Amino acid sequence: MLKRLELINFKRHKRLAVDFTDGLNLITGPNYSGKSTILQAILYAFGGPRAVPGGKSVVSTKGGEGPTTCTLIFEIDGQEYTVNRKGNSATVWKGEELQAKAASTVSTYLSELLGMDMRRFHQLRYGEQKETEALLTLGAAELHKIIQEVSQVDVVEKAITYCSAVISETKGALSALPEEDIKALEQEVEDLNSELTQAYAMLGQLREQAEAADKQLEAANAELDIADRQNAETKSRQRARQSMESDLDKLIDRDKELSTLQVRDIKELEQTVEELEPLLAEAMTQQKYAERMVHDLRAAAGTVESLKTRLEDTERLLAEKQAELAAMPVMPPAEAEEKMLESVVSEKAVLETRLAELKVAKETSFCPTCKRPYEDDPAHLESLHKDIDTFTKRLSQLDQEDSRYRARIAEIKLHKTSREKTEAMIGRFQYTQESQHRDLEEAQATHAELLRDDWGGKLVAAGKESTELSARLSEVKPELTQAIQLQAERAEVENRIADISTTLKQLPADFNFIPIEPLENKIEQTRDIVYQSKALYSEAHSNYTGEYAKLSVLKSRLNDARSVEAKRGTLQRRNGTAQGLVKYLRANRDRFVSEVWDGIMGYASEFASSSTGGAIEQVIRTESGSFAYVEHGEEHPVEAASGAQKSIMGLGVQLALAQMLPTSLPVLLLDEPGADFDPERALAVTSLLAAEQSQLVMVSHRELDGAVASNTIALGG
Numbered sequence: 001m002l003k004r005l006e007l008i009n010f011k012r013h014k015r016l017a018v019d020f021t022d023g024l025n026l027i028t029g030p031n032y033s034g035k036s037t038i039l040q041a042i043l044y045a046f047g048g049p050r051a052v053p054g055g056k057s058v059v060s061t062k063g064g065e066g067p068t069t070c071t072l073i074f075e076i077d078g079q080e081y082t083v084n085r086k087g088n089s090a091t092v093w094k095g096e097e098l099q100a101k102a103a104s105t106v107s108t109y110l111s112e113l114l115g116m117d118m119r120r121f122h123q124l125r126y127g128e129q130k131e132t133e134a135l136l137t138l139g140a141a142e143l144h145k146i147i148q149e150v151s152q153v154d155v156v157e158k159a160i161t162y163c164s165a166v167i168s169e170t171k172g173a174l175s176a177l178p179e180e181d182i183k184a185l186e187q188e189v190e191d192l193n194s195e196l197t198q199a200y201a202m203l204g205q206l207r208e209q210a211e212a213a214d215k216q217l218e219a220a221n222a223e224l225d226i227a228d229r230q231n232a233e234t235k236s237r238q239r240a241r242q243s244m245e246s247d248l249d250k251l252i253d254r255d256k257e258l259s260t261l262q263v264r265d266i267k268e269l270e271q272t273v274e275e276l277e278p279l280l281a282e283a284m285t286q287q288k289y290a291e292r293m294v295h296d297l298r299a300a301a302g303t304v305e306s307l308k309t310r311l312e313d314t315e316r317l318l319a320e321k322q323a324e325l326a327a328m329p330v331m332p333p334a335e336a337e338e339k340m341l342e343s344v345v346s347e348k349a350v351l352e353t354r355l356a357e358l359k360v361a362k363e364t365s366f367c368p369t370c371k372r373p374y375e376d377d378p379a380h381l382e383s384l385h386k387d388i389d390t391f392t393k394r395l396s397q398l399d400q401e402d403s404r405y406r407a408r409i410a411e412i413k414l415h416k417t418s419r420e421k422t423e424a425m426i427g428r429f430q431y432t433q434e435s436q437h438r439d440l441e442e443a444q445a446t447h448a449e450l451l452r453d454d455w456g457g458k459l460v461a462a463g464k465e466s467t468e469l470s471a472r473l474s475e476v477k478p479e480l481t482q483a484i485q486l487q488a489e490r491a492e493v494e495n496r497i498a499d500i501s502t503t504l505k506q507l508p509a510d511f512n513f514i515p516i517e518p519l520e521n522k523i524e525q526t527r528d529i530v531y532q533s534k535a536l537y538s539e540a541h542s543n544y545t546g547e548y549a550k551l552s553v554l555k556s557r558l559n560d561a562r563s564v565e566a567k568r569g570t571l572q573r574r575n576g577t578a579q580g581l582v583k584y585l586r587a588n589r590d591r592f593v594s595e596v597w598d599g600i601m602g603y604a605s606e607f608a609s610s611s612t613g614g615a616i617e618q619v620i621r622t623e624s625g626s627f628a629y630v631e632h633g634e635e636h637p638v639e640a641a642s643g644a645q646k647s648i649m650g651l652g653v654q655l656a657l658a659q660m661l662p663t664s665l666p667v668l669l670l671d672e673p674g675a676d677f678d679p680e681r682a683l684a685v686t687s688l689l690a691a692e693q694s695q696l697v698m699v700s701h702r703e704l705d706g707a708v709a710s711n712t713i714a715l716g717g
Contacts, residue, residue, distance in 0.1 A: 001075050001695050002042065002667055008069035010044075011037045023710030024690040025697045033715040035699040036129060039669045042697070043126060045072035045083050046110050047118030048090070048103050053128060076113065076664045083110065115663045124658040129671040129699070133650030136627045136638050163578040170575040177568055180561035189558055192551045199544045206540050210533035217526040224523060227514040238511045241504065248500045251493050258490045266487065269480040276476065280469040287466050290459035297455060300447035307440040314436055318429040325422045334412040341405040348398045355391040358384060597621055600660065604652035611648045611685045619649050627653075643676040648685065655692065670698045679704055 002020040007013045012034035027035045043051040067087035074081055082093045083106065090106040092099050100109040111117045116124075128134075362384060601619055608616040608629070618630040627638040629649060638646065651673055658668065670689070674682030679702060686705045689696055698705070706712055 001665070002072070002697065003075055003080070004071075004073040005038065005041060005045070006069075006071040007037075007041055009066055010041055010068050010070055013037060018713055019711070020695070020697065021711040022695055024686070024693075024705075024708055025695070025711045025713060026705055026709035027697065027699045027713045027715065028701070028703075028706070029715030035715055036671050038713070039126065039671055039697065039699065041070050042072060042669060043118070043122065045070050045085060046107075046114070046121065048085065048107050051118045051122060074665060081113070114665055116661065120661070121663065124654060124661060125663065125668055127651065127654065127668075127670040127673055130675060133638075133643075133646035136646060136650045136653065160582055163582045166578040167575055167582070170571045170578070174568060174571050174575070177564050177571075180557070180564065182558065182561050182565065185554060185558045185561060189551065189554045192547065192554060196544065196547055196551060199540070199547060203537070203540050203544055206533065206537040210530065210537045213526065213530040213533045217523065217530050220519070220523045220526050224516070224519045227516060227519055231513050231516070234511050234513055237507065241507050241509075244500050244504055244507075248497065248504070251497045251500070255490065255493045255497065258486060258493065266480065266483045269476060269483060272476050273473065273480060276469060276473045280466065280473055283462060283466040283469055287459065287462035290455055290462050293450065293453070293455040294459055297447070297450040300443060300450055303443045304440065304447055307436060307443055311433065311436040311440060314429055314433050318426065318433060321422055321426045321429060325419070325426060328415070328419055328422070331412050331415045334409045337405050337408045337412070341402065341409065344398050344401050344405065348395060348402065351391050351395050351398070355388065355395065358388050358391065362388065596660070600653065600656040603656035603659065604649060607652035607655060607688065608645075608648050610688055611652075611681065612645070613684075616645060616649065619652060644678075644681065647673060647676055651685070651689075655689075666693070667695045667697065668693045670696065672699050672701065674700065674702065674705075683707070 001022065002025075004020065005016075005018045007016040010016070012032070016034075016038075018038060027038055029035050040052045069084070069086045071082065071084045074083075080095060081099075084091050084093075085103070085106075088103060089101070090103040091101045092106045092109055100106045107118065111121075114121060601621055604619040605617070608619050616629050616631055617633070620628050620630065620635070622628055627649070628635050629638060629641060629645070630636075638649065641649065651670075655668075668689070673689070674685050677685060682700075682702050683704045686698070686700070686702075687708050689698070690708045690710075
């Protein structure tokens with residue numbers, strides 16, 4: 001369905017946008033308003049300049065600014081397409097995706113999308129003004145081509161040619177197929193299958209014998225593993241007893257050695273340690289306190305020196321700022337300069353206003369007071385020029401004075417700000433000096449107090465006492481530790497002697513081992529049996545595999561032979577079918593074409609009869625290929641019909657062909673099809689067209705046609 005058309009510089013239309021709907025879209029307007037141009041623009045969008053009557057020369061607007069632009073939006077199967085032609089370029093979009101670009105490529109794409117080329121679309125889907133009867137006078141060759149497309153007789157010819165090729169092809173393929181004796185192959189496969197069944201049974205027996213021998217070998221290996229584990233456990237127990245006996249002898253010797261050692265009493269040593277540890281802790285506490293006080297003394301001395309340095313820096317900076325303030329000149333206030341500047345600005349405003357008035361008077365050559373031209377008073381004009389020069393010079397002097405006063409005021413304000421900043425800094429330095437004096441006095445008092453208490457001497461005495469107590473404690477503690485360790489070791493030795501003695505009483509003194517050699521001999525004998533069984537099975541399996549391979553080859557040959565036989569049957573059936581189809585197509589081709597013509601003439605007759613109120617009873621095609629019609633029971637050649645009757649019959653044939661050769665865009669474009677009709681007949685034809693077509697775009701001058709229109713597009717003059 002067509003949805004929207006936009007034109008720029010297209011024939012009469014410098015800029016136009018038109019929306020289309022389903023049903024009849026009626027284009028109305030006065031002569032030369034560009035009604036037919038809308039139909040031609042649709043053809044141009046689909047096929048380019050060649051699709052437009054008159055070609056490229058009638059497309060562009062005379063005197064238009066910029067290239068000719070045509071944009072058509074349409075919809076097929078629910079998908080929106082946009083074709084745009086601008087000058088010599090063209091694009092077509094499917095939704096947001098570009099489908100083709102360049103004029104020729106776009107035209108080819110659209111022809112494939114519509115299902116017919118633009119020449120056929122023009123013949124079947126477009127009715128040019130005063131040319132609706134064109135199909136009635138179309139040449140026999142061109143009509144034959146159209147009917148071939150409608151009836152697809154060319155497809156029948158192609159089918160006959162194709163079937164003839166199939167007949168030749170199948171005959172050649174049948175002669176090339178190989179011959180094979182299928183029954184002999186089947187007997188050979190059956191015999192070999194019987195032999196393989198017997199061989200498979202023997203193979204199963206040998207496999208069972210080999211598996212039984214494997215199980216015997218597995219049992220013998222398991223028996224040997226059990227004997228090895230039991231002997232290993234016996235050996236482990238034997239080694240454990242020997243190790244325990246050796247450990248017991250060593251422990252008895254160590255117990256004797258420990259009983260001979262002489263050590264001080266543990267309780268006496270513990271009492272000594274308990275007395276020394278509190279004394280050492282007290283001494284170390286006093287030492288740490290003395291160390292902290294000495295640290296405070298050193299910190300106080302550092303603080304005094306730091307404060308002295310900071311005080312000196314503050315006094316130096318204070319002196320510098322006081323000297324800087326004393327060196328600053330005393331500036332007078334800026335009130336006098338500000339008053340002078342105000343006077344200058346006021347005088348400038350007056351002079352600028354007066355000078356502007358004089359310049360206007362000079363440009364207009366009229367006196368602003370008396371409104372007379374200066375040409376009548378040259379002396380007054382000369383005076384005007386002198387006044388302008390005088391005011392301009394005075395304004396220049398005032399600009400210089402303005403700059404000078406502003407610079408002087410800025411200088412005074414800058415000096416005042418600088419002096420205020422310096423005075424503020426002097427105040428801050430004086431406050432800092434007083435604060436630092438107080439801090440220095442406090443730090444000196446703290447330092448003097450710490451010096452009077454002699455914490456250095458106290459630190460030396462506390463350190464000496466801590467060292468002596470620590471040395472005494474260091475002598476006693478190792479001796480206590482040694483006494484405790486010896487006591488614990490002897491207790492542990494005695495406990496271990498008791499434990500080992502108890503365990504040895506529970507262990508056997510004699511150990512029996514299982515003989516391994518008979519078991520290993522049994523395994524070797526069983527391995528020989530397994531080897532022999534597997535060798536027999538392998539030989540039998542190899543023979544079976546070879547025979548099975550022969551069977552596979554035979555089966556493959558048999559399958560190939562059966563496949564060839566099936567293919568032979570298929571080719572024979574295909575050959576017979578093709579011969580029968582050729583015979584049928586040749587017998588029914590002419591009848592099929594005649595039935596197509598009957599359908600076209602039937603539709604055209606029904607349309608003509610409805611449009612003429614039954615006056616034209618039938619539209620027919622003669623044996624010579626020309627058209628005729630039946631009116632009031634009499635047959636007449638189409639040349640005898642009136643202009644309106646020709647238009648109706650031509651339109652009926654066109655609609656019949658359009659319906660029998662469908663397109664993906666079922667739209668009909670008609671340019672005043674009822675131009676030769678009376679108003680009543682024109683309305684009847686328009687009503688039929690609107691009812692028959694899903695979308696019709698039609699140009700008309702008749703107001704009555706609007707009664708059946710779904711959408712009216714009215715153009716101005």
